Amino acid sequence: MPDRLDPRFDLSFTLNGAPVETATTTATALADLLREGCGGRGTRLACERAVCGACTVLVDGVPRASCSVFAFEVEGCAVQMIEGLENDGELSPVQAAFADNSAFQCGYCTAGMILLTEALLARDPDPDEAAIRDWISSNICRCTGYSLILEAVRDAARRKRETAP
Amino acid sequence: MTEAPLRNIGRPDRRIDAGEKVSGRAVYTTDxxxxxxxxxxxxxxxxxxxxxxxxxxxxxxxxxxxxxxxxxxxxxxxxxxxxxxxxxxxxxxxxxxxxxxxxxxxxxxxxxxxxxxxxxxxxxxxxxxxPVVTDLERASDPDAAELFEEPPVGIVPKYGQGASGELRPRRNVCYRFSYETGPADAFDECDHVFEDVFRFSRMHHFHxxxxxxxxxxxxxxxxxxxxxxxxxxxxxxxxxxxxxxxxxxxxxxxxxxxxGFGxxxxxxxxxxxxxxxxxxxxxxxxxxxxxxxxLTNTQHAAILKVKTGVMQDGMLVARKSEILLDSGAYSDGSPLVAEKAGYRIPGPYRYRRIETDCYCVMTNTAPAGPFRGFGGTQTSWACESQIDMIAHRLGIDPYDMRRKNLIDLGEPFVPGESGMDSDLRAGLDLVVRELGYRRRGGLEDDGPVKRGMGLAIGFKDGGGVNKPALARVKVSTGGDIFLQCGTAEIGQGAHTALSAVVAERLGADRSRVRYMPVDTDHTPFDQGTNASSAISVMGQAVDRAALAARAQILDFAAGVLDCPAEELDLADWEIRRGNEAHPLAPMIMGHFGGTGWEFVGEGFHKAENSHAAPLEAPCVFWEIGWGGAQVAVDTETGLVTVEKLFVTGDAGRAIHPLVCRGQDEGAALMGLSQALFERMIYDGSRLVNGDALTYRVPLADDLPEDFRSVTQEQGHGPGPFGAKGMGEGGMLPVASAIANAIHDAVGVRITELPLSPERVLAALAAKDGG
The missing domain is CATH 3.90.1170.50 (Aldehyde oxidase/xanthine dehydrogenase, a/b hammerhead)
Known part of the structure; x- marks a missing residue:
């Protein structure tokens, strides 16, 4: 059985800013650890081949396809998932922009798209059109035709710049 | 009924699932x-x-x-x-x-x-x-292997005027749908008869x-x-x-x-x-x-043979079609898709004679089934390509050819059908304006890169057949509204739109409505979330349920206030009578006791059956997708770049404008990718690109530089506030609009999808050689 073949070992990292001490196996994907163990189910698995980006989380600020990252790789890292973006029940500016622009339909890619946008805007608060398209092209949305997502990213950048200290 | 301005209809406020979906809290079956x-x-x-x-x-x-x-x-x-x-x-x-x-x-x-x-x-x-069967045109040869030696259990549903169906009409064909209307000799009087063959590729839904x-x-x-x-x-x-x-x-x-996409x-x-x-x-x-x-469900690849008789001036007279749908190894929804493909192949035009046979051909490939467009994507590809081809053969502008033959507003599609509920010419003219189609002669080429424009009108009957829908609206003592109906939220925004309708009828903000979980033990009966039917079919049931609940509330208040209900209005959970406002909660508790009460309204809708209608019920609404494209064709590499793509649908009334826009644009991008690159590739019976890495779906950087949609609100829909269904129409015109634009740019006609560089180069070489 899995436990006999693949003994558990300790793992520590920060998740949405809070320390996590847990145990995992060498075969566990980060997505499974987050979904089954500690984070909540907002991280969605779709292609499980690191192509579609639905399962995107931020590891030390870098968007990663959590289906294809081993859990042990995040030892000592800061992991950010969709559940950690709200602040006291308030949506982040990026989340609010996606909500207000109807930049989602079925919602299965949405967490990944939002985290991707968070990472983009952390690097470049005023991305040009080419940069936005380039970044959003790393994830797949089958529903929207992308236009509303691109508008949400532009809107999110505006909101973040306006509220920046 | 209240004359106040609408507070929930036509407003782009947050969808009711926005909070759950952007926060990660939305629950799917995977959870x-x-x-x-x-x-x-x-x-x-x-x-x-x-x-x-x-x-x-x-x-x-x-x-x-x-x-x-x-x-x-x-x-x-x-x-x-x-x-x-x-x-x-x-x-x-x-x-x-x-x-x-x-x-x-x-x-x-x-x-x-x-x-x-x-x-x-x-x-x-x-x-x-x-031995395997993979070739649609050879599947019925006497020496072809048989997928089913014994007939499986099956039925042919009852059809109306001119339509018929047959189980196992020939080897490896599980179903045939046929339709005919008009005089059989109509081809004899035509000045020209054109026969063309179109091939349609196969996609996976990739939900x-x-x-x-x-x-x-x-x-x-x-x-x-x-x-x-x-x-x-x-x-x-x-x-x-x-x-x-x-x-x-x-x-x-x-x-x-x-x-899901079907x-x-x-x-x-x-x-x-x-x-x-x-x-x-x-x-x-x-x-x-x-x-x-x-390996579980796919779109239908198809071969469409279309023979069209026409007068010298471009007037369409007759169309005879034979459609082969690649149904894969099991019938799944194929017979239903065959009905619709067979029915939709004429397109939104007027003919004297229509004659169609559509066959579900079984092959040793994955089962094909419902896919956005449901046969209409296949037929729009063939129909709208051929209209352009005929126009060019007759020396007529494709725009004029369409305009001349389009069905008028209110005119039945065929005898026994409901009338066209969109002004088709108005939609076409909108595309012409937005695209700048009149100025296409002035498009500049760029060395080997040639430019052109094309138009198309996608067409399908919407709302499904035999779809009973029941809805229930409950309103609690405090004015909290429960909406119970079987429409699943699959991304299309139906829960938002249906909740907006209920709130509007009850004089409440949409935030007061909760869409209750879909559970067959508690949810009123519904045939299903399909055929763009949510607002056009279930919407009517929901509307009636809300009005029934409203009537109960007003009757109750009329009894308490001892006045005719007609004198009363309902807004913000108060009864308004002239300048008086009577809060409902105390009124209800005064009558029913401290726990209060729930008012319950039910609403039912089903289109009437009619044997005069070919599919046994007149179409609920006509789902039209008008489209136009501007392309740049590199004659050295064959690469087609879609520089402009414009699509427009008619929502009748847009209950939520951003939801409507998202439906049209998402559908259009699916059409664009099918036109240019997206397809399942089979080598014999083996699917060679059945994974996310090798099966190419469109990304944000595949969007045309100029990609726009407009939601028309022509107001003729059967749904609440004049609404029509959305979601499929935007896909239908795209591939043929692009093929037509390629022809406009470089004078070659490609009749098989995708419009790949290889096909463009081959067509250019054939043209130069010939």
Whole structure:
């Protein structure tokens, strides 16, 4: 059985800013650890081949396809998932922009798209059109035709710049 | 009725699922987790067509952590272990034969998916391979292998005027749909008759949420099922039939669905999971991988032979069509798609004579079924390409050719049908303006890169056939509104739109409405979330339910206030009578006691049956997608760049403008990718690109530089506030608009999708050579 073949070992990292001490196996994907163990189910698995980006989380600020990252790789890292973006029940500016622009339909890619946008805007608060398209092209949305997502990213950048200290 | 301005209709405020979906809290079937839940995996056929000589699963059964193994030995005890729509031909697991690579042979439920996969690897199957059938045009040859030697159980539904159907009309054809109207000799009077053949590629829906269900049949007389299925009541009926259980023993629950585009339409994962759950006595989760999705349901590839008779001035007279749909190995929804493809091939034009035969051809490939457009994408590709071809042959501008022949507003599509509920010319003229079609002669070429523009009008009947819909609206003492109806939220925004309708009728803000979970035990009956029917069919039921609840509330208040109900109005949970405002909560508690009461309104809608209508009921609404494209064709590389893509649909009335826009744009991008690159590639019976890396779907950087949509609101729809359905129309015109633009740019006609650089170069070479 899995436990006999693949003994558990300790793992520590920060998740949405809070320390996590847990145990995992060498075969566990980060997505499974987050979904089954500690984070909540907002991280969605779709292609499980690191192509579609639905399962995107931020590891030390870098968007990663959590289906294809081993859990042990995040030892000592800061992991950010969709559940950690709200602040006291308030949506982040990026989340609010996606909500207000109807930049989602079925919602299965949405967490990944939002985290991707968070990472983009952390690097470049005023991305040009080419940069936005380039970044959003790393994830797949089958529903929207992308236009509303691109508008949400532009809107999110505006909101973040306006509220920046 | 209130004359106040509408407070919930036409407003782009946040969808009711926005908070849950942007925060990660939305619950999908993939998130359902039951105590003691096992995980299922299936063994799939490596052969396209083979007899099963033997199956030895004894080693799998003996493995630790394995709780149930399902093979043909176990399904023999199930009352009717086959499923399908008109034709029950798909077994839960293979019995005598496998019919495509990926056909399910055995299933295992184990403690986890890894254990289940190891157990599957221990199952020994001996196959006797058979010749495969993969060529649509040779499948009925006398020497072609037969997928089904014996006829499966099947039915032909009742059709109306001019329509007919037939089971197994010829070898490897499971169904034929035919339609005819008008005088048989109409071709004789035509100045010209043109015959052209069009080939349509095959896509996978590529919904991001996989096919998934959680089935609990641990108690003998009770099934609880959570599933990513858009048609919960038909599914319940099918499960009851398969397993011989009463429908009131089966609860089907549908959480948010992570996309479907037609695929999540009937039995998919559910029969296997239920059978395993019964064997194991524990709940079973069965979640397919995305790769398995490609093997579960697909669009129909097609060959469309279209013969059109026309007068010298461009007037259409007659059209005779033969359509071959690649239905794959099992019938699934193919006969229904055949009805619609056969019915829609004339396009939105006026003819004296229409004659169509549409065949569901069985091949040793994955089962094809419902896909956005539902036959209309195939027929719009052929119809709108040929209209352009005929126009050029006659020396007429394709715009003028269309305008001359379009059905008028209010004119029936064919005898016995409902009238056209959009001004088709107004939509076409909108495209012409937005695209700058009149100025296309001035488009500048860029060395070997040539530019051109094309138009198209996609066409389908919307709203489905025989779709009874029931809705219930409850209003509590405090004015909190419960909406119960069976429309699944699959991304299309239906929960938002239907809630807006209810709120509007009850004089409330939309935030007061809660859309209750879809659960067949509690939700009123509905035929399913399909055919762009949510607002046009269920919307009418919901509207009536809200008005019924409103009438009850006003009647109650009229009794308390001792006045005629006609003097009263309802707003913000107060009864308004002239300048007086009477809060309802105390009024209700004064009458019913402190706990209060719930007002309950029900609303029903079903289009009337009519034998005069070819499909036995007049079309609910006509779903039209007008489109136009500007392309740049590189004559050295064959690369087609779509520089402008404009699509427009008619929402009748846009209940939520951003939702409407998202439907049209999402559909248009699916059409664009099918036009240019997206397709399933088969090598014989083997799918060679059935995974996310090699199957190319469009990304944000595939968007044309200028990509726009406009939602028309012509106001003629049957739904609440004049609404019509959306969601499929935007896909329909795109491929033909691009093909027409390519012809405009470089003078070559490509009649097969995708419009790849190879095909463009070959066509250019043929033109130069000829």
């Amino acid at each position: 359902i987790d039951l105590p003691g839940m096992l995980h299922a995996k299936v063994l799939r056929s490596p052969h396209g067509h083979a007899r099963i000589v033997s199956i030895d699963a004894s080693a799998a059964r003996a493995m630790p952590g394995v709780h149930a193994v399902l093979t043909r030995d176990e399904t023999a005890a199930i009352p009717m272990p086959v499923y399908g729509y008109f034709i029950k031909d798909q077994p839960i697991v293979a019995t005598d034969k496998v019919r495509y690579e990926g056909d399910i042979v055995a299933a295992v439920a184990a403690e986890d998916e890894g254990t289940a996969n190891r157990a599957l690897a221990a199952i020994r199957v001996e196959y006797e391979p058979q 991001l949420e996989p096919f998934v269900c959680v089935a609990d049949w641990s108690r003998k007389d009770r099934i609880e099922l959570w599933t990513s299925c858009q048609n919960p009541f038909p599914l319940r009926k099918e499960i009851a039939r398969i397993f011989g259980l009463a429908e009131n023993r089966i609860a089907v629950r549908v959480p948010y669905i992570g996309g 695929s999540k339409n009937g039995c998919k994962t559910e029969p296997v999971a239920l059978a395993l759950s019964r064997l194991a006595g524990r709940p079973v989760r069965f979640c397919l991988t995305l790769e398995e999705g490609f």
